[in-house]
Each structure stands twice: as C-alpha cells, then as structure tokens.
Amino acid sequence: MISLTRRHLIALTLGGYFSYLLFGIFDSMRGATLSTLLADLPLSYALGGLIVMGQYAGYFTATLLAGVLADRTSPRSTLILAGVSLTAGVLGYTASTALPLLIFFMFFIGMGLGSLELGGCNIISAIYPEKKGRHLNILAAIAGCGAFLTPAAAGLLLDAGLSWRLVYRLGLVFAAPCALYFIFLHCPRLSQKAQKIMQKKQRASQSLALFSMNLSNFAYMAAEIGTATWLADFYCHVKHFSLLEASAGLSLFYIGITLGRLGGSLFVDRIGHIPSILAASLLAVGCTLAGVYGPDALAILVSVSGLCYSVIFPTSSAVVSGLAPGHPGRALGVFLSFGGLGGMFGPWLLGILNDLAGPKTGMACSCLFGASILLFTFAAGKLSAKR
Known part of the structure; x- marks a missing residue:
C-alpha cells in the first residue's frame, strides 16, 4: 500500500472525484445539446451520428494511450491530458460550423473523457487497495450525478434561449478549475523495481x-x-x-x-x-x-x-x-x-x-x-x- 499523509489522501481522493464529475457533466452534455445543434446548422440525424462516433473514437484512443502513459509516469499526467484535451475540444467544437471540424474537435472531447475516466479510476484504485470496490462505486455514482443533473440544467438554459454553443462553454466553468487542480496535484506511482517484481x-x-x-x-x-x-x-x-x-x-x-x-x-x-x-x-x-x-x-x-x-x-x-x-x-x-x-x-x-x-x-x-x-x-x- 502507498504511504500517504491524511492531507495528501484527501487531495488525491478529491482529484478522482473531480475527474468523474467532469466525465458525467461532459458525457451527458453531448446528448443534451445535439438535437439543438442539428437544428441550428442544420444537419441530418445520420451526420449527427458521425459527430457522436467522433467522441467514441477519441474515447477509445485515450483509454489505450493514456493507460500506457499512466504506467510510465503517473495518473496525474493522464488527468492533465484530460484537462487539455477537454478544454481544447470544447472551445474548438463550439466555434465550428463545418462537419469535419465538429467531428475533429469532438474527437478531442472524447479523448478528454476517456482520460478522465481512466485517471480517476487509477488514482482511487491505488490509494484505496483494500476498499477499492467501495470507493470505485462512489466514484461512478458521482459521475451519475453529473450525468443526471446536466441534461436538466442544459434544457432549462436552452429553453431560455441560450445558444447550444454557450451552454457547452459554460461547462468550462467547472473544467478550468479542475484542470488547474490536476496540474498541481501530486500523484504517487509504483517504483520501476516494484513494477518488475x-x-x-x-x-x-x-x-x-x-x-x-x-x-x-x-x-x-x-x-x-x-x-x-x-x-x-x-x-x-x-x-x-x-x-x-x-x-x-x-x-x-x-x-x-x-x-x-x-x-x-x-x-x-x-x-x-x-x-x-x-x-x-x-x-x-x-x-x-x-x-x-x-x-x-x-x-x-x-x-x-x-x-x-x-x-x-x-x-x-x-x-x-x-x-x-x-x-x-x-x-x-x-x-x-x-x-x-x-x-x-x-x-x-x-x-x-x-x-x-x-x-x-x-x-x-x-x-x-x-x-x-x-x-x-x-x-x-x-x-x-x-x-
């Protein structure tokens, strides 16, 4: 088991919780705004499906690459990658009108989501080895809270006349502070010797x-x-x-x-x-x-x-x-x-x-x-x- 002070344990736990809260918010944001996006541009349902596939492709890529990155460095690098990918993806996605650009930037959002899920899971598994089942269930429940509340909030804002672009950007109000938190978060890692054993x-x-x-x-x-x-x-x-x-x-x-x-x-x-x-x-x-x-x-x-x-x-x-x-x-x-x-x-x-x-x-x-x-x-x- 990794030796941590109580303060460090709390900081790492919050880092894991923040990562899954962001995952829940932005994973559900896509569905909450997609129909409005299709009507605004306008695009067909089939083309909307291609945008969604862009997110899945990014998620798939991130879970493979970020896993290797986490083992060679630490889960912190995965969370930093998530923050950068998510922020760049949201800014580019909400500034785009052409379908190729929407798919391209949705790919980066997907990379951010995959890195968030992997990074949070790695942190919690490492610091709670004896009670990882309990804490991983709590972690997933936090993502569920974000996924449950976001569509309701987005629906109210869209009904009030706000653009889907602005609604998506408002998510950065949560993402930006979390990204800064990830940058200054110190995550331990197993030594190379311990890994080889x-x-x-x-x-x-x-x-x-x-x-x-x-x-x-x-x-x-x-x-x-x-x-x-x-x-x-x-x-x-x-x-x-x-x-x-x-x-x-x-x-x-x-x-x-x-x-x-x-x-x-x-x-x-x-x-x-x-x-x-x-x-x-x-x-x-x-x-x-x-x-x-x-x-x-x-x-x-x-x-x-x-x-x-x-x-x-x-x-x-x-x-x-x-x-x-x-x-x-x-x-x-x-x-x-x-x-x-x-x-x-x-x-x-x-x-x-x-x-x-x-x-x-x-x-x-x-x-x-x-x-x-x-x-x-x-x-x-x-x-x-x-x-």
Whole structure:
C-alpha cells in the first residue's frame, strides 16, 4: 500500500472525484445539446451520428494511450491530458460550423473523457487497495450525478434561449478549475523495481482472467447502453406507455444506476467483488425478462434493471486493477476500451433485432449480454483463483 499523509489522501481522493464529475457533466452534455445543434446548422440525424462516433473514437484512443502513459509516469499526467484535451475540444467544437471540424474537435472531447475516466479510476484504485470496490462505486455514482443533473440544467438554459454553443462553454466553468487542480496535484506511482517484481508474478491464468473481464465489460456496456437506448421505444410500442411515462421510465433507469452505486459501496467489498458482479448480472437478467414477458404491471422492472446493473462496472474495475498490480493503467485502459466497443455495438445490434423481430424481442435479447457478463465474470473468478 502507498504511504500517504491524511492531507495528501484527501487531495488525491478529491482529484478522482473531480475527474468523474467532469466525465458525467461532459458525457451527458453531448446528448443534451445535439438535437439543438442539428437544428441550428442544420444537419441530418445520420451526420449527427458521425459527430457522436467522433467522441467514441477519441474515447477509445485515450483509454489505450493514456493507460500506457499512466504506467510510465503517473495518473496525474493522464488527468492533465484530460484537462487539455477537454478544454481544447470544447472551445474548438463550439466555434465550428463545418462537419469535419465538429467531428475533429469532438474527437478531442472524447479523448478528454476517456482520460478522465481512466485517471480517476487509477488514482482511487491505488490509494484505496483494500476498499477499492467501495470507493470505485462512489466514484461512478458521482459521475451519475453529473450525468443526471446536466441534461436538466442544459434544457432549462436552452429553453431560455441560450445558444447550444454557450451552454457547452459554460461547462468550462467547472473544467478550468479542475484542470488547474490536476496540474498541481501530486500523484504517487509504483517504483520501476516494484513494477518488475509484480510483473514477474503475472501468470497465464491472470492474463486469461483479465481478458475474460474485458469481454465481461464489453457485454456490460452493450447491455446497459443498449437497454437505455431502446428503453423508451420499448415502453411506447410494446407496453403502450405515453411518451411522458416512457421518459420517466428511462429516468428511473439512470436514477437506479446512481443510487445503486452509492448503495453498492456499502457491501461489494464485504461479500466479494466477483460474487457481487454475478448476483447483480443475474438480477438484471431476471428483472428484464420479467418486465418484457410479464404483465404490464411488471414492465417497470426493465427500468429497475438499472439498479441491478449499477455495481457491475465499478466493481469490475476493482477486479481488473487487482489482477494487474504491475501495470494497472494499461490494464484498465484496455478494459475501458472493450467497454467503449460494447457501448458502440450493443445499441446497434439491438436496433437490428428491433427491425427484424420487433422491440419486444430486441429488449429481451439484451439479456444475452447480461448472461455473457455472468459467464465471463465466473470464468475470471475461477482463473484468478489459480494465482
């Protein structure tokens, strides 16, 4: 365990919290302003999708590159990269009108988001090795608070007549002070000697366990983002909810994720990381199937699946950081990259199933991703036990 003074511990913890708060704010800012941007320029939905893909491409790139950077220097360098990328991306994005420039600067915003998520996770995993499951769940809940509050605030400002460009720039009111905080933050790192000793202890079973957790994160992101993407449509066309009721169901899904992570911080370290993930994925599958195939009174259980899914990602991050003590930044970077791919392909695959078999079957098939989480996590637990 890294030796820290209480003051230094608090400073590093705040650095991790600030990184995830910024992540929640700017990740949700895109969705809150995109429709206004498309109407303002104007651009089609298909072209708007290309802008969103620019952010995913930046996120994917950052999680790979920043992981190596964090291992060779410290998580502080990752957070500084995040602050610079995010600030440059927002300023360029809000000053652009041409589609190539919008995609280009959205790529930098994506790099900032990927670096923020990786940097915060690395810091918390390093300074709370014995209670990382608890603190990573709290960290994810903070991101959820930012993601929940930002669309509401952005909607009020847009309704008041403010430009989407100004709304986006207002986010820099939070980003600029955090970037300065990251610059002056001192982050410890493992010595090269300690890293080499840990890497020698790495076995084939651990490598396979890491790969299994990466596949689990792909399945998790595909399940969570796929469910969130098509949930309102499912409620409207299958359960015949009104648009307002469907929107409330989607909000409940996100609220469940945030509250579940806060609650999960109290028990995941006590009952174990792997058992927590297995139980959560099993409950998520059960809730989804009951909500899809049960009577209309049980339809809300699909939204409740967000509460079940909530602990999986942060607790899986704790598992991955424990499996790769010699190079946690690189391992977490690859882990997040697999999640980014799952977030890209999950909604797309479920959308194809919606077209082919209807939204009821499409939503039910999200359980295949949930079952994959169960399978890959169970395999990782067995493989890691061979260490």
